[in-house]
Amino acid sequence: MNLPEPKNININSYSSGLTRIVNSANLIKLSQNETPLGPCPEASKIIKKRLRTLSRYPDGNSNLLRDKIGKKFKLDKDQIIVGSGSDEIISLVCQAFLEKNDEVILSENSFLMYRIYAQINGARVVYSKEKNNTFDINETIQSITDKTKIIFIANPNNPTGTYLDQNDILKLRSLIPSHILLMIDDAYAEFMIDKDFKSGLDLFKDFKNVVVSRTFSKIYGLANLRLGWGYSSKDIIKSLNLIRPPFNISGLTQEAGVASLNNQKWLNKNIKHNTKWSKIFFNKLLEKKFKTNNPCANFFLMNCDQLNLNSEDVFNIFLKSNILLRKMTSYGIKNSLRVSIGNNKENRKFLEVLEKKI
Ligand SMILES: Cc1ncc(COP(=O)(O)O)c(C=O)c1O
Numbered sequence: 001m002n003l004p005e006p007k008n009i010n011i012n013s014y015s016s017g018l019t020r021i022v023n024s025a026n027l028i029k030l031s032q033n034e035t036p037l038g039p040c041p042e043a044s045k046i047i048k049k050r051l052r053t054l055s056r057y058p059d060g061n062s063n064l065l066r067d068k069i070g071k072k073f074k075l076d077k078d079q080i081i082v083g084s085g086s087d088e089i090i091s092l093v094c095q096a097f098l099e100k101n102d103e104v105i106l107s108e109n110s111f112l113m114y115r116i117y118a119q120i121n122g123a124r125v126v127y128s129k130e131k132n133n134t135f136d137i138n139e140t141i142q143s144i145t146d147k148t149k150i151i152f153i154a155n156p157n158n159p160t161g162t163y164l165d166q167n168d169i170l171k172l173r174s175l176i177p178s179h180i181l182l183m184i185d186d187a188y189a190e191f192m193i194d195k196d197f198k199s200g201l202d203l204f205k206d207f208k209n210v211v212v213s214r215t216f217s218k219i220y221g222l223a224n225l226r227l228g229w230g231y232s233s234k235d236i237i238k239s240l241n242l243i244r245p246p247f248n249i250s251g252l253t254q255e256a257g258v259a260s261l262n263n264q265k266w267l268n269k270n271i272k273h274n275t276k277w278s279k280i281f282f283n284k285l286l287e288k289k290f291k292t293n294n295p296c297a298n299f300f301l302m303n304c305d306q307l308n309l310n311s312e313d314v315f316n317i318f319l320k321s322n323i324l325l326r327k328m329t330s331y332g333i334k335n336s337l338r339v340s341i342g343n344n345k346e347n348r349k350f351l352e353v354l355e356k357k358i
Contacts, residue, residue, distance in 0.1 A: 036343035040266035058251035086228030154185035161293030165196035188297035
């Protein structure tokens with residue numbers, strides 16, 4: 001019997017690692033770079049209040065949310081597209097721009113979804129070497145061929161926790177020919193307090209070959225609702241909207257997004273919390289001989305080469321104490337784990353295990 005055959009797509013699909021452990025209600029989950037303080041109270045309230053609207057289709061163009069984003073960031077609403085997580089923005093960009101035999105360039109330890117969506121759309125992925133775990137401009141520019149369509153960079157990058165400063169990211173864009181799309185992923189930009197850092201949104205509002213993506217999953221604490229957005233020229237946004245699913249964002253999610261953008265205080269509280277704990281984590285990790293990134297975003301990459309234990313041992317020691325870290329096997333990063341900043345109680349527990357058991 002002949003059965004329908006799916007396309008032959010040769011990818012390692014995304015693996016989020018363990019997100020929960022069976023029978024462990026008290027698990028401390030520091031594995032997915034989420035915000036430990038949760039969404040702002042107004043976002044939670046609006047969800048409860050709007051439960052009666054579940055039977056109605058949402059506004060398919062997310063108008064109120066795009067209005068709000070436009071006002072808050074001083075952007076033209078028609079240059080904004082909203083997606084089911086910034087993940088969907090990455091997917092739409094790949095669907096809209098990539099054809100078989102095109103090439104995309106990404107740094108070797110970049111966020112996994114760039115390579116996955118590029119490959120699904122038939123493109124070849126070219127990895128540019130990093131220097132000190134950091135995106136290398138020269139390597140990237142040298143990798144450009146006449147088949148290159150998109151260059152991706154997350155700034156700061158997950159999982160390396162490194163970033164290009166303002167001068168470097170401006171330099172990168174200036175060296176990329178205008179027919180190549182530069183996608184700048186600002187997923188962790190709000191956490192950044194370094195003076196030499198500027199987000200993609202701050203720098204590239206008026207460039208026709210740049211797409212910037214943002215997410216509500218990280219600092220805004222709405223990972224479960226799946227909400228992100230992209231900003232680019234009107235032409236590019238038009239081409240993404242052409243293939244965007246009609247009702248990709250639920251009404252509850254749109255309203256929770258608006259409520260979150262209205263509460264700057266909550267955002268500042270998150271930044272303060274993250275900055276304080278990042279310094280403490282960083283010092284303790286170094287003291288315990290982990291090689292790690294400077295405080296950046298809301299996570300640390302923990303390389304275990306200088307320890308007497310390997311990353312699997314360290315993972316299991318934390319797991320025995322009910323703390324879940326992220327293995328780096330799916331990224332191909334050897335002997336390393338990633339830890340996200342948690343809430344006060346979770347962080348104290350992490351540091352206690354680090355102190356006593358490692
Ligand atoms: C760099 C980066 N970009 C994008 C995403 C996707 O986030 P979301 O789809 O939840 O907006 C993540 C998630 O971890 C990330 O680390």
